[in-house]
Amino acid sequence: MAATQTDSRALTRPAGLISVAVPLALFGWFLQFLPEIAAGGTVVYRIDWVPSLEVGLGVLLDGLSLTFALLITGIGALVTLYSTSYLGGHRDYGRFVCYILAFMGGMLGLVLSDNLLSLFVFWEVTTISSYLLIGFDADRGTARRNALQALLVTATGGLAFLAGIILIGMAAGTFDISGIGEPLASHPLYLPIFLLVVAGAFTKSAQVPFHFWLPNAMAAPTPVSAYLHSATMVKGGVYLLARMNPSLGGTDPWFWTLVLFGGVTAVFASVMALRQTDIKQVLAYTTLMALGTLIMFIGVGTEYAVQAAMAFLVVHSLYKAALFLMIGVVDHGTGTRDARVLRGLGRAMPVTMVAAMLAALSMAGVPPLFGFVGKEFLYKAALDLDVGRLWVTGCAFAASALMFAAAGIVAWRPFMGKPADTPTAPHEGPWPMLAGPLVLALLGLALGIMPDLAEPLVRPATAAVLGVAAKVDLYLFRTVNAAFVLSLLTFAAGFALYLSHARLRAGLSRTPKLFDPGWDRLMDLVAAGSTALTGAIQTGRLRRYIFVTFATLAAVLSVALWRAEVTLAAPDFDDLRAKHWSVLIFIMAGALLTAFTRSRMTAVAALGVVGIGVALIFIMFGAPDVAITQLLIEVLQVVLFAVAMLKLPHLGRDMNTRPRAWDAVLALAIGGLTATILIAVMATPLDLRLTAFFEAASVPLAHGRNIVNVILVDFRALDTFGEIAVVAVAALGAWAVLRGTRGARP
């Protein structure tokens, strides 16, 4: 593991320095907005990006985005500081810094965007950088597989979200979040919009049944898990739902979907957390629990529930990042993360123990930590409900009790008791690795004792989610009420669960795994399907490709003709004189010879005759430029064919038997359809306005009398540039293919 390759000197090198300085500076910069946002203001800044599509790079800084921005930059600075030690000696440390800063930029863009389309772009930036970071140890097959799994699940959801965005744009007439304003609940498109947006949010925030990628994402280095897959990125879905709450929320489908899925995820994940032996996996599942809880309470949508969700969001980011970083220190100090092995580390790792205990107490919801405040407010919000009170309270209670037990497994057991044998002798980590967990854990304590400090952030965030101003009053303890009693019950239940967790784990580990193997089967099916499809379509026979191409063309033309309902007039042959007839006969003779000859060379030459006949037509009707080009192309084509075909075998009789009948049918169909379309085109009056414009403007505007060339190089120069780019690329492609044949030959 990378954990053993610590190198504290990385902090003084440019990559390490930049990786810490940038988020730190941004954190300070965002902090200066706190007074304005806390006073109820919002900062909106907008620059046009694609004006024709109404895509602006709008920035919307309100309570919700500021809360996220501070978490992203603040935890980001601590995580990158931690990484200078944890990964500083890694040979790809520079690459890591690139990825993590790219992610940070994407995540900040995601929470600050005021425009749904630019939000989507940043959404995908986080998906891709997450993919790169999970697969950071690219030498390991599991890391690559899990990275791809995370990418496919979240990117598929992302595409659904994009479809939802487009529908929102159609329904609301704008892509600006601040411009949607009116709730979309009564719009006929509401249900599809809602389902698509929820698909995006649920995959990103790993809700059941899309949860399986998140525990697998723990293949990433520990700082990445702490940062992306706990504190920030996976909360992207939560952010999205919170952000869309004013315009999409408050309906029955919203309430029940979010509450049911969130509740199931919270309870399922916290049960699964007890099953794990790897402490990092325990933390991954408790992260799922937190995400489920957040989504459940956003779905509930009352003022109290949203306030509780926002407080819990901050609580969770603080303690979970601290715990993830802590387990990285333990892994580094002992060489293992196995919960069954680790015991009695307290003496050797006192600072880590303090940080772990504080963070775990917050996770368990014990006073006076901030976690207690968060949990109390969740309970109060649940108990206040009219609809679904039993479900929400039950889920929150079960998840919290299980969380208490998980906290014991993660932070109490490894540090207490008699020291056990570990792969390496336990020792404390270097200071950059201790700073992060310690600062975050102490913040949890400080905010617990003085919850008022969090109000300037939680109040505007709640207001932003609700869409109206909110009264937020956070406190540690006031009176003994139902929520407090429920908390005491939680502790009792959690303690009981902790005491019996070894037996529970043994029992749970006998249950079969469903989702992850199912994913592998799905991937196998996709691979088998594409192999079969490729085999059916790519036969490797040029004749068949051409047949399919022209058959498709014939079908499309027939449908187009049928739909257009053209009226056909009999073509007028009276204008044709002897010279026209002779050229026509010339062309037809060439075409017939091409089709019926036995020799390839004759066919090529006869095809050239057809082309020259067409060039003659161009000359007769006064288009010398086109005629010259046509002539030259025909000559070149014959040369190219001749060179290539010298080496090909003669056209044998066997190749020309059965399929030829079908070839003839297809050829006649294409010819007939093309002729019909041309006759139909002749019947419609020609719009000569463009021609007139070019004739009139050619000399005064472009100083040229040859209209064809003036159009090519002046009026339509951009098109021509595209065409010559295609010509150049085609030549390079042909060259590469031909060179490839030489390499393949012995």
Next chain:
Amino acid sequence: MTSLIVRAATRVLVGLLLVFSIFMLLRGHNEPGGGFIGGLIGATGFILYAIAHGCAAARGALRADPRSIAVAGLGVALLAGVAGLLAGDAIFTGQWLFLGGAEGEKGLPLSTILLFDLGVYLVVLGAVLTIVFALEEEV
């Protein structure tokens, strides 16, 4: 393909074809012609040379790799487009300079249009020769 007649004729024809191709390129703005046709004629000249003297000799006569010529042509055409941008117009707007222009007399017209057409010429020449040379050498 090394008959004496072909080689003797090539000596005269190649030069003529190349001059003719440049003639077609330059007159294209007012008479039939232009970069596309010019490039094709130029390519024909080199193909003829390759038929008479072999591909290696033709490559030597061309001096530059045809692939480089094609890509350079693309660059020249883009340059002509960017010139319009630099002058403050939309990209690919023609820029004209009439050297020695006087009352009633236009003078020598120079333009980014000509530069653009030269780019087209080079792309067509380079692309066709890339394919023909590769075919002749591989097959």
